Amino acid sequence: MSDTFSFLLMAWLDPQLLLLTALGTLAGIYVGAIPGLSVTMAASILISFTFSWDINNALALMVGIYVGGVYGGSRTAILLNIPGAPSAVVTAFDGYPLAQRGEAGQAIGLSTVMSVIGGLLGTLVLAGSAPFLADMALEFAPRDYFLIAVLGLLLVSTLSGKSLARGIFSVALGASIGLVGMDMVTAQPRLTMGSMELLGGIHYVVVMIGLFGVAEAFYQLHNLTKVPIKQKVDKIIPPLSMVLKYLPLSIRTSIIGVIVGALPGTGGDIASLFAYDHAKRTVKNPSSPFGEGAYEGLVAPETANNAAVGGAYVPMLTLGMPGDAVTAVILGALVIHGLNPGPMLMIETPHIFWFTVGNLALANIFLLIFGLTGIKVFSKVVEVPKALLIPLILVLCVVGTYSINSNMTEVYWMLGFGILGYWLKVFGFQMGPVILGVILGPLLDETYRQAMSSVGDSGGQFLLALVTNPLSLVLTTVIALVLLGQTPAKTWLTSQFQRN
């Protein structure tokens, strides 16, 4: 017990580890804020960099980068409508309208506090029920991931804005983009039109930067002469009453985040989508309508994506299996440092588990400190004249895209998507559903085929499995209820009942 405690406080008491965690968190915020610079990339560069270091130092730096990076994506989402990372896409829905109202400072302040609450709750769940959660995550068969993806598709109604038809079109477009590349089963090129560069598919961050960054930059040319909104920067730290008011919601969305994060097949991006959807369904009287600057629409994704960090560590620390791309890299770091990540990790090197838990908590404290300082300067970004800001955004988009895989072809793709996105915006299409499609398309493709081949390619067996397995049955029921609740079927059913 005392051992556990000393491992837990290791990062808090050792000045070097403390400093590295702080440094990592600060760096992470900036890495996360720039579209294209990802935490995965930063962590993998750190592996070579920290090769000769003590493992604890390397881990402390990576934990900091991870926590800071997931949060950092929200900064640019709120200020510029350009999410720094896929998990911040949803944050822009209500964050950017808030900035347009001159409340960027408050929005960033609230998202910081909420990120920290989400992050700490995620860490708490990791500490308290990692083995239990890991066992639960293993229960998810390919068909269950398929059902989750289908459930995700239904989010289209939340993300479409005014026109559902346009939303459905956008999801389909996104899903088709996600199908480009080598077929995972047969290794045959699919929709690549003979291009070798396309064999690897189109990275979804490329699509994201194009659709959100470049398209947004072009779109803002429409209001080039508009005087930037003066930002109110006096009330940055949200009052306690506000935090308490959103606490119940943030707890619910944190639970969504940690569970979705713990599933090895899904991460913070999907978690934030589900959380936003949950907020939109359950909050009856938001501070403003959703999509027009509701604080609830900021709270939900920001808690969920940071809670997902704790979740992603669950399979990594208990089973030696990555929960997402970042934990995959951290696992690699453990291997290189001579540890054997696997189910024995917690038994043979218990300090890694408790050290990580303590370190995650510490990184969240630093996140609170760094997140709440410097907001005034950041908020001024919105006040920068468009003629300066737009070229700067375009440069960042190109640099960010190139840095994903150091591939110039992806830069051209990104610019192409920027132009496409601009026209989509002009004709009233939302960008959210396209990203939804890009994220869910490959997941649907992969899991459907896995589920089908598991039952010997028999459609009947597949459908039967959806209702005979308890977990699948729950998911199928939820989908059925959502479908009934969202479509004209509901009105029809209600009218039938009323007639009787």
Place this chain on the structure above:
Amino acid sequence: MFKPLLTSLAVAVGSLAMAGNALAEYPERNIQATIQWGAGGATDNVARSLTPHVEEILDTTVVLTNRPGGTGVIGMNHVMRQRADGYNLLYGAENPQLYQLMGLADFSYDDMHTVNIIGQGLVVIAAPADSPFDSLADLLEHAKANPGELRMGGTGAGGLPSTVLAMVNAVDELDVRNVTFGGDGPGITAMLGGHIDFMPLSLAAVGEQIRSGKMKGLAVLTKEEIEALPGVPPITQALPDIESFLPWGPFWGVFVHQDTPDDIKATLEEAYEQAVANQEFGDFMQNFGAEVLNLNGEAAEQYLDNWQSVTAWAMYEADAETLEATPEELGIPRP
């Protein structure tokens, strides 16, 4: 009269010195190395633990970049298109030896110069701990009685599991449902949850799971039992005929452009030979469940040819229809 002479002499000496530098002092700047698989994967782990030793020997920085996609086609294609000056290296796995067979690209490692074949992974056929099968023989027996019932985890055509399945089918019969995952990790996770029945995996990926008792090894792809997996029978016990394919396993190597100057090739070969032989790297590989090979020159070429011939013909004999070309058409000799 004297002055111009002196000047020209100085210029001559200067340029000579510069020319001498260019030859003698490779590397004079950072070296770019491309990893053809993503961050956190086996190739990435091997590359990132070997590179610091190489940097020390060459006294330069080797900048590592992951360029994944298309089972490594994109990364390899990138390096082949760079200048042949020795400043662009490729860290690759076994996959390029099958590109032509599968119609993914028209090149293989024959089109590059091999600096070093670093090492080779060991392969285990693994099953969940509560599986009713205790050995590959049990599994084969069950599969013959119930063809097309067992669920095997795979990683797609040309991946390790499908190649192992091809080898088994080349000498015996194993009819299974092939459930494809995005990599070893997702496959192992599915197996831990009991969603698939068995999966051929690299020891590096599954060793810890077996050691912890969450999974068991049904057979190891070697002729003899190995130290790292006591009690797991060699595959030849259930399938003696498979011996002709052995030793076989996924491998990792370093490659440069074919037209790189010979002295640079030699410098790189020497540096890598020394780095791979490093004790610390050796410990890493052992811990990783892999075997150090450290081959270059003739031995490396022979290893690559042999690997290609064994794998291509096993795949051809097991399921010729799925291939884009026959090994014969590609001039790959029979093992």
